[in-house]
Amino acid sequence: MATLTVTQNFGKGACDLGVYRSLGGYASLGPRLFDLSQFELIDLVSRSGLRGRGGAGFPTGMKWSFVPRNSGKPVYLVVNADEGEPGTFKDHVLMLEDPHRLIEGMLICGWALGVRTAYIYVRGEFLPAIEALNRALKQAYDAGILGENIQGTGYSLDIYVHRGAGAYICGEETALINSLEGYKGQPRLKPPFPAVSGAWASPTCVNNVETLMALPWILENGPAAYQALGTPKSGGTKVFSVSGDVKRPGVYEVPMGTPLMELLESKDLCQGIVGELKGVIPGGSSSPVLLAEEARKANLDYEALAALKTMLGSGAVIAFNTTRNAVGMLASLTRFYAHESCGQCTPCREGTGYADRILKSVVAGKGRDGDLEHMLDLAANFSYTTICPLAIADAWPIENFIGKFRPEFEKAVSANPGHASPRMDDDFRPGAFW
Amino acid sequence: MSNSYHMPVLPKPDGKKVTINVDGRDVEVPEGTNLVEALKTIGIATPHFCYHPDLPVAGNCRQCMVETDGPRGMGLAIACYTPVRAGMKVATDHSSEKVKTARKAVMEFQLANHPLDCPICDKAGECSLQDNYMSAGGQTSRMREGIGKQYKGSPENRHQDSKGQDRGGKHLDLGPTVILDQERCILCDRCVRFMRDVAGSEQLYIAGRGDHAFLSTFPGSELSHEYDLNVTDVCPVGALTGKHFRFHQRVWNLVSTQTIDPTDSLGANITVDHYDGQAWRIMPRRNPDVNKSWIHNDTRLAYQKLSENRLAAGLFGKNEIPLSQATSRLGELVRGARKLALVASGHLTLEDNAAILALAQFLGSRAEVFGGSWLPVGKPDNIARSGDPVPNRLGQKLLGIADNLDELVRRAKEFDVLVVVGHDLWKIAPSKAKALEAIPERIVLSAWHDDSVAKATLSVGIRSWAEVRGTMVNCQGRVQMMQAAPILPSPDLEPAWQILSSAGRLGWTSELDAFRFAQGRIPALAGLTYRNIGPMGRILEGVVA
Amino acid sequence: MGHCHTKVDQPSTDEVFSKLEIPSVLERAEELVRRYPVPRSALLPMLWLAQEVLGWLPQEAIRWAAGKCEVSPVHAYGVSMFYTMYKKEPTGRFFLQICQNVSCHVLGAEDIIAHAEKTLETTSHGGTTSDNLFTLLRVECLGACGNGPVMQVNDDFATDVVDGALAMPTGVSLTKERFDKIVAWCRQQAKSQQKEPVRDASGGAFRTGGHPGAKGANTAAQKPDYAPAPPVLGLSVQKTEDGKVKVTWRADAGVSALHLENRTNGTEFISLATLTGKDKEWVGELPAGTELRMVSESQGRRAKPSNIAKVEA
């Protein structure tokens, strides 16, 4: 069994403070944390090689170092638990199983940045997780772990759970901050970046649940030990949420750099594929899909997957077998992105819906020749022209699914007997409505 | 939407310049501005929808894409949110295919859900979507049945048209002044920003998300604000239109005449848009130092009075007489007066008031000039009104006309002839004005059949504010030009200064003579001509502390 | 329910306000406002609160929430329309949401949705059954892909009924049989329990002082110097080409002064040089074997000494 840094308490009832403590929880709330200056703590996290586990993989220590501590404004810590990416459900399970570890991680981060008030932005659908968090918070307040003057150190931290209300885009950090502030969850123009001017125009650090939950282990075992678990550039372990056609889908923690097929086939982990593997989406719905032969070569770390022109993302592995239709899968993805586009930038707002309607008509057997090119052209046109990467997250699957499973798409188009007929009927007259 | 909105930095005439490289050539642009403004100063127009110089930057339309150099090489960026940086490289659509493609793509996306109802759209002809399509779009349609329009609109307003297409949100009555066509809305969010950040009353918001988002008021609430018609100006398409102009005239027919707001002493810059001898609407004219891009609803609707109830001839008692006859009768009465009271007006131009002074000068001690106004001064709203309804109050003061109407009332019995020029005394303060009826000959020069005309023994029709050329001094001490629009209800109407000039045999042939007379009275006007006052006006030195 | 777009009869202002303007709700509303630096930010929780109390979110409840959060009603309306989980129309007692996104899709969500439509005789686009018990809605990712296809019954994930309660055991996904089982459980539940129990999502269980400076809060801002002063890290010594000694280190940006100290042969450290916080290196001549350390000073606080570096021969 490999070393677990985040999920070691799974299935042990760690929701309860007493159990969590008996498993060695909150051990960092002592000299281990309180003797560290903020500078040392940030340095320690930097050296651990911990990278943001939300998707972008930005080095956490560097992110913290951007937060000004003497700006005269309060510093906010916002935990991004708005896990919405199709295929991702690790944070959901993490919060359900081990909420106290998140609180401990937040205390460590809060100490490093001088946070007075922190918010956990949990997506609205996760009410059981919210309830688990609130119970844990109550226990922590009662035990004096949270609140004012924590354990006599003079440090104070309040944590609130902020329930989202059903918007995928709120996982983008500036959209999340907008949502936290009581606006529509639409991403903001950058700069200024949240580290300088985020929530309520104050320095704000937005971290993923898993990132923060790795901190207690790092503090306990030291940064070098954490770094050593993974590859030189991607330290530590990563929690993967595996779904789709595997024998045992679920949440698994493996060291960075583990081969993808080991995750899918090891008997301790997913126990193999149901049927014959056709492809794998390695990092959540927006990451480019890998064909079976590519998947066999892939290692689970940021660099190795980038070399295969895909990404680790949030660690959501979706495997599918040869009985699955790529057209239907892409249709469910384009529908998702059209549904979740926040409606701010024109290319994304109109483009995602436009591409979705084309694919819908193909699925409905009304496809025409040139539809695939049209979709690819739209995808190229709406990526890299918007404020946030949601449009890109739609463009990548479109480009990859059509690129890698082209025959299936062509078959779907030619299912329409009139697929080669000209685009417009001859009797079409502009303005015929009037 | 969020606190990340920032007001754009606009170029200042005497600001610092930096050198940037645009399309391979080095140019000097104002420092600190965004690229839309900077490129404008060197004559490159950037198509855009959501950007407005007087509103916070939203950056959501993505039409103003340019390529700039960043840490990862040249890349697309929105010009409205990219500040000028010394030495930066910018590629516009003149040199970059990428920019061209991006702008064309945005046009396709904008039009994907925009109805093709330009023929019935009041914005057609001055629509950003049309303009930008011609400059940046121009693609062939790739639409077909089934992937076509998803008409925007709130659920309650959806309906099926005769072709079975889903349409929604047509001509919704938003409030007393504005009509909304949700289908046409391109969600640039300018109106939302105007209502929130300029008008200070958030009454509009974009509800929903994705391509089904729609503009809405709170259900059941009205859009009602004294500046709400400005949303029809900032709307780049025909989604928001004013009821007062709806379906009245096509904008390509209209000709604009630049003038200023006659209802307030801030003198908001406006244009009177006319066609076929009739004024069809008033639009704001952008002046960053006066009214920015905004005008009050009352100002905007002032054109409606231009064709109503006009005094297009002379009145002798109740009998209508030709203007020429009325003018000569006026001359006789004035010259034959024993003691004449002339009432100047802050509602008229400097030229007209100068003519009153010149007439008084001609008549010597027999004539006395009274001025000022009984209208109270309100508070400025910091948008486009100062609160003082007398537009040329300061000009009158500068000419040396005292605020002494009350004295006239007190001494009414001393006079045998009263000449009131463009000043509806009986309407403003009927009880005070009643004392003036003691004067046997009451002559009123007015553009309308107003209350003063009703009390006059002789009335002479004059041109209204929109029909004269002249100057006014606003409350900031800024002298501003008014141009004459060719919308006279009767071709015989003359401006007030000309009637007074002939009454006093002054021999003035154009408003320039009157202006020169005013220059003699106001030292601060020295050196100014109509030409160098310019469309934006000129601050008079030392007039307002 | 942002997904559904139908015209809804709205209750009157009085009707809505009489349910919301009661002490227990008002107290919770005040607590929510206290959590954020500005009342506006409590808008999402406030809308949740109203929905919790009323079961759905009529327009007048949006107006109420706007008033509590000191925002314009139209702002609250726009925000509520942006998020799909605020129900803008009443639903049946059991709100069934079945995920149709990619992970669930590949494992046959469409079949289950079709089955659900058939069993409940309603549409999966927000249709409510005639007995007003079930509302069926197909939704995008619910964040439980490991159990896909997956369903939510009201606020709970449910792929099975275990021990008389809805549950989502690890690895158990929704099948047609389990769907029927859940529906049967719901019908049973409706008979035995009059109303759905209210769930507190906003954590009314614990009380805090609120955000410092917020309306009604009584907490103080963060003490600036709660943590020890930042010491110098990574002190290292190198020889330059001309035989001098170059000392480098990392120090916090907030450091006001750095004291470089040296000692030879294990005696006391004595001050060698005092540098400013801005300095990045120190070059000087030191005999081999000299041990160096650095003590930083920030705002008058001295940090613990850095690691000891030795000048090599």
Place this chain on the structure above:
Amino acid sequence: MARTVPRPEMTLAEKAYVPEIVKGLKVTMGHFLRGLFTPETLPVQSYPETPSVIPRNYRAKHRLMKRPDGEPRCVACMMCSTACPANCITIQAGESADDRIEKKPVKFEIDLLVCVFCGLCAEACPVDAIRMDTRIVALAADSREKFKVGLKDLMSWEPKDYPDNDTQSQKAPGGLLNAEAKKQWGIS
């Protein structure tokens, strides 16, 4: 530079005149007799007894197309009056009672005396509301005012005068496709 065209040289017989006059009379008499006994073979049209056949695409008097319910198809966009080089079209717009249409002309006037029959109005119309295919070319009236035709006049045409395959015309009241179009429009 002028070019000199040589005159044809006449023969002696031609110079004598009389034979040529006889030849000419022969032609004239031939036509006269043909007109007397077999007039149908004449290449001329017996106007006004025989009405002239004017092609559909001849630019004749205007008409305004009608919707299935008889309302004008025109949406008062004023494209025609903008395009009109003679400035003979006057339109005043108003609200339409039908939600789906929004805008309609309350006044539509063409001064036929000013009109130059260039056809630009029909060309400019975005909704195919104005056509010049009435084949009415003989315009007569007893006063200038009567040449100003309005909505009523322009819409007083019958679908039966137009070809069956002119779907747009046949959708108007009285047309072959009227019932179907009304159903599609949802009007009874």
